[in-house]
Amino acid sequence: MKIFHLFAILAVATLASGSAVAEIFRWTVAQGHPHYSDNPPAESKASKVKVHVQSISGPATVTTLDKAPGAALSVGVKEKIKLYTTTWCGYCMRAKAYLALRGIGYEELDAESSEQGKREFAALGGRGVPVILVGRQRMNGYGEARLAVMLEAAGY
Numbered sequence: 001m002k003i004f005h006l007f008a009i010l011a012v013a014t015l016a017s018g019s020a021v022a023e024i025f026r027w028t029v030a031q032g033h034p035h036y037s038d039n040p041p042a043e044s045k046a047s048k049v050k051v052h053v054q055s056i057s058g059p060a061t062v063t064t065l066d067k068a069p070g071a072a073l074s075v076g077v078k079e080k081i082k083l084y085t086t087t088w089c090g091y092c093m094r095a096k097a098y099l100a101l102r103g104i105g106y107e108e109l110d111a112e113s114s115e116q117g118k119r120e121f122a123a124l125g126g127r128g129v130p131v132i133l134v135g136r137q138r139m140n141g142y143g144e145a146r147l148a149v150m151l152e153a154a155g156y
Contacts, residue, residue: 056091056128060143062150065136079135079154081106084121087113091142092130098144104156 025046029035040046081099083106085092099106109117111129124131124138132139134150 054128056130056141058141060139060141060146062137062139062146065133065138078156080133081151081154082133083108084111084117084124084126084129084131085109086111086129089129094144095130095132095142095147098147102151102156104151 025037025040025048027035027041027046081104083092083095083099085096085108087110096106096108109120111117111121111126111131121131128140130139130142132142132147132150134147134154137150137153139147139150
């Protein structure tokens with residue numbers, strides 16, 4: 001029982017000491033596929049990946065915006081879809097793949113490398129990617145079922 005208490009104290013002390021800073025490395029493996037890890041391989045050249053925007057890994061949240069940046073202009077016109085993403089975000093890739101699978105077009109802005117993307121992401125108060133706008137609906141993160149409901153409400 002005392003060992004359990006020792007581990008609990010160490011865990012709390014570690015969490016209370018602040019956030020850990022980890023480096024992410026990228027290198028190419030067989031057939032030219034990129035690989036990412038916090039431990040670079042000794043036998044391969046790896047480059048550090050700069051991560052500025054966080055990925056939203058928790059459950060997706062959906063809210064309604066006061067303004068409608070992608071709202072339909074007239075009845076019968078489907079609402080505009082806009083994604084704020086990064087190149088390294090797995091949830092962003094899943095959202096794009098889901099839209100592609102359903103044959104739904106969208107506008108994508110990179111929240112790190114595109115000046116327009118950075119501006120709009122900041123104006124939205126973005127804190128992580130992906131941010132998905134469907135008309136006046138906003139999803140922070142990605143959840144397939146929740147996105148399906150948003151798309152259905154928008155006429156997709």
